Amino acid sequence: xxxxxxxxxxxxxxxxxxxxxxxxxxxxxxxxxxxxxxxxxxxxxxxxxxxxxxxxxxxxxxxxxxxxxxxxxxxxxxxxxxxxxxxxxxxxxxxxxxxxxxxxxxxxxxxxxxxxxxxxxxxxxxxxxxxxxxxxxxxxxxxxxxxxxxxxxxxxxxxxxxxxxxxxxxxxxxxxxxxxxxxxxxxxxxxxxxxxxxxxxxxxxxxxxxxxxxxxxxxxxxxxxxxxxxxxxxxxxxxxxxxxxxxxxxxxxxxxxxxxxxxxxxxxxxxxxxxxxxxxxxxxxxxxxxxxxxxxxxxxxxxxxxxxxxxxxxxxxxxxxxxxxxxxxxxxxxxxxxxxxxxxxxxxxxxxxxxxxxxxxxxxxxxxxxxxxxxxxxxxxxxxxxxxxxxxxxxxxxxxxxxxxxxxxxxxxxxxxxxxxxxxxxxxxxxxxxxxxxxxxxxxxxxxxxxxxxxxxxxxxxxxxxxxxxxxxxxxxxxxxxxxxxxxxxxxxxxxxxxxxxxxxxxxxxxxxxxxxxxxxxxxxxxxxxxxxxxxxxxxxxxxxxxxxxxxxxxxxxxxxxxxxxxxxxxxxxxxxxxxxxxxxxxxxxxxxxxxxxxxxxxxxxxxxxxxxxxxxxxxxxxxxxxxxxxxxxxxxxxxxxxxxxxxxxxxxxxxxxxxxxxxxxxxxxxxxxxxxxxxxxxx
Numbered sequence: 001x002x003x004x005x006x007x008x009x010x011x012x013x014x015x016x017x018x019x020x021x022x023x024x025x026x027x028x029x030x031x032x033x034x035x036x037x038x039x040x041x042x043x044x045x046x047x048x049x050x051x052x053x054x055x056x057x058x059x060x061x062x063x064x065x066x067x068x069x070x071x072x073x074x075x076x077x078x079x080x081x082x083x084x085x086x087x088x089x090x091x092x093x094x095x096x097x098x099x100x101x102x103x104x105x106x107x108x109x110x111x112x113x114x115x116x117x118x119x120x121x122x123x124x125x126x127x128x129x130x131x132x133x134x135x136x137x138x139x140x141x142x143x144x145x146x147x148x149x150x151x152x153x154x155x156x157x158x159x160x161x162x163x164x165x166x167x168x169x170x171x172x173x174x175x176x177x178x179x180x181x182x183x184x185x186x187x188x189x190x191x192x193x194x195x196x197x198x199x200x201x202x203x204x205x206x207x208x209x210x211x212x213x214x215x216x217x218x219x220x221x222x223x224x225x226x227x228x229x230x231x232x233x234x235x236x237x238x239x240x241x242x243x244x245x246x247x248x249x250x251x252x253x254x255x256x257x258x259x260x261x262x263x264x265x266x267x268x269x270x271x272x273x274x275x276x277x278x279x280x281x282x283x284x285x286x287x288x289x290x291x292x293x294x295x296x297x298x299x300x301x302x303x304x305x306x307x308x309x310x311x312x313x314x315x316x317x318x319x320x321x322x323x324x325x326x327x328x329x330x331x332x333x334x335x336x337x338x339x340x341x342x343x344x345x346x347x348x349x350x351x352x353x354x355x356x357x358x359x360x361x362x363x364x365x366x367x368x369x370x371x372x373x374x375x376x377x378x379x380x381x382x383x384x385x386x387x388x389x390x391x392x393x394x395x396x397x398x399x400x401x402x403x404x405x406x407x408x409x410x411x412x413x414x415x416x417x418x419x420x421x422x423x424x425x426x427x428x429x430x431x432x433x434x435x436x437x438x439x440x441x442x443x444x445x446x447x448x449x450x451x452x453x454x455x456x457x458x459x460x461x462x463x464x465x466x467x468x469x470x471x472x473x474x475x476x477x478x479x480x481x482x483x484x485x486x487x488x489x490x491x492x493x494x495x496x497x498x499x500x501x502x503x504x505x506x507x508x509x510x511x512x513x514x515x516x517x518x519x520x521x522x523x524x525x526x527x528x529x530x531x532x533x534x535x536x537x538x539x540x541x542x543x544x545x546x547x548x549x550x551x552x553x554x555x556x557x558x559x560x561x562x563x564x565x566x567x568x569x570x571x572x573x574x575x576x577x578x579x580x581x582x583x584x585x586x587x588x589x590x591x592x593x594x595x596x597x598x599x600x601x602x603x604x605x606x607x608x609x610x611x612x613x614x615x616x617x618x619x620x621x622x623x624x625x626x627x628x629x630x631x632x633x634x635x636x637x638x639x640x641x642x643x644x645x646x647x648x649x650x651x652x653x654x655x656x657x658x659x660x661x662x663x664x665x666x667x668x669x670x671x672x673x674x675x676x677x678x679x680x681x682x683x684x
């Protein structure tokens with residue numbers, strides 16, 4: 001990271017005061033950037049953001065105090081504070097390299113924030129930061145190494161020290177090297193529920209086996225618990241500690257008990273194994289609470305699922321209301337154009353009809369994409385502004401069609417593309433707009449949707465309203481999926497799902513009050529690729545045009561709707577194809593056996609056989625034939641086996657030019673090949 005140094009030669013800068021002022025004013029930013037870099041460098045660590053960030057904040061706060069009180073002596077004193085940080089990171093499963101990267105990240109963050117805030121970096125400040133962080137890193141590494149060296153001893157003694165010094169109710173059993181149980185404390189008998197005198201002193205496993213059978217000892221999964229499963233037997237065999245073995249027993253007096261057992265080998269000074277200490281701890285209450293919590297968690301997850309489904313249904317109902325209004329307008333235009341066409345033929349009437357049909361198809365496609373039940377995300381480069389416009393078209397009727405309309409102003413800054421699922425991203429914007437509609441439902445108002453590219457390589461989407469600012473309490477529970485806001489009970493669930501979505505894409509979703517009044521939802525996502533890369537991709541796509549087939553193909557059109565089938569045959573016939581029509585799947589298979597065709601266009605939904613079933617049979621007969629599904633439905637609910645049967649999927653109303661490109665390919669394909677320009681591939 002190149003940082004511009006100040007080239008003027010003013011008096012020497014007080015590095016301590018400069019760094020202190022920076023941390024007093026930018027501590028939160030430093031901690032946030034520091035933890036973010038650690039997460040990027042050590043992504044395999046399973047540590048929550050709060051647990052990762054909290055110790056960093058404490059270190060920075062202590063550094064501020066020392067700089068303020070001790071001045072330059074902080075270089076010596078702060079490393080002593082940092083010393084315990086190394087041991088903490090060891091417990092969080094950091095490697096020594098991870099610890100080095102952590103302090104290297106701190107050095108980079110301090111230099112970056114200081115230089116950006118002050119327009120440059122003085123050599124005195126840079127030297128002071130490097131020296132301070134270097135001393136702190138050395139201290140943390142020394143603590144880390146000391147814990148690492150003592151790990152083996154600590155593990156050997158942990159079970160004994162914990163039992164004897166801290167847990168008087170823990171049962172202790174001593175086993176000799178040959179497996180003899182030489183001693184057992186009274187809690188062992190009480191916890192298991194039978195006297196231990198028959199086992200103590202015995203060199204045979206059979207008495208212990210009888211005890212385990214008597215108390216119906218079993219594993220948590222229900223399997224019988226055997227003597228060889230006892231921790232002390234495993235510790236003798238493996239010559240190492242065995243932790244956390246769970247056993248469920250039925251006490252003779254009634255009731256079940258869940259016991260946790262651990263075993264630790266004891267070594268002579270010469271390194272010889274002297275025996276094993278095994279502990280018994282009653283975990284019955286904890287096991288009961290765990291089961292209750294798991295049951296409650298399952299109930300909460302089911303409730304969230306029902307609430308989410310209900311929320312989606314409500315959102316779809318609201319969108320359907322607006323879509324019905326738009327469709328009625330389109331149908332009215334169609335009817336009027338047809339009336340004019342009957343009176344007098346004019347080419348512009350046909351052009352207008354074709355345009356209106358295309359608009360209807362686009363609206364239906366967007367509604368289907370919003371309603372599709374996705375099982376997994378399909379990440380791709382999504383153009384932010386284009387997706388925002390689509391979402392606005394979907395939500396506009398619902399925003400503007402109420403008693404108190406909500407108007408939308410757009411300020412789209414062409415920020416480029418982000419890496420996201422296009423359908424989920426569109427749904428995210430729609431949900432934010434519907435949330436604003438609920439907020440402004442009493443009086444109406446104005447919503448501003450703006451996009452821009454930030455200097456740090458991020459894209460920001462803001463949805464700003466003109467209402468009153470949020471109360472602090474409302475903002476704290478805004479993204480709580482179980483919030484019970486009486487005004488809009490589904491709003492928090494919508495926002496919780498949306499935030500989770502954005503976080504999976506590497507971004508963040510927040511809400512903030514504005515100084516001039518109102519509030520804003522803010523979505524920040526990393527930029528997918530540069531404009532130059534996008535231009536190169538567009539140029540490469542423009543070069544590759546559809547391949548043409550110069551010979552007339554024999555095409556079979558299969559559709560149970562006679563009008564659709566006849567019109568399709570007439571259009572293709574005028575393009576020079578030899579077309580036959582079948583109105584059912586059975587008829588289509590008989591016609592195919594009588595005369596082989598080069599291609600088949602199959603309606604997806606038919607009463608006797610679906611288009612997918614017909615495709616499966618045709619693929620067996622003619623593996624090289626071109627097969628396409630023609631449907632007005634979304635095909636993403638289909639399984640991959642079905643999609644692999646066909647070469648393309650066409651959505652109604654069909655684009656004749658794209659269909660001609662598909663049929664005019666230079667060579668026929670086997671299943672799953674895809675199509676020419678304008679054709680939706682089976683994986684769509």
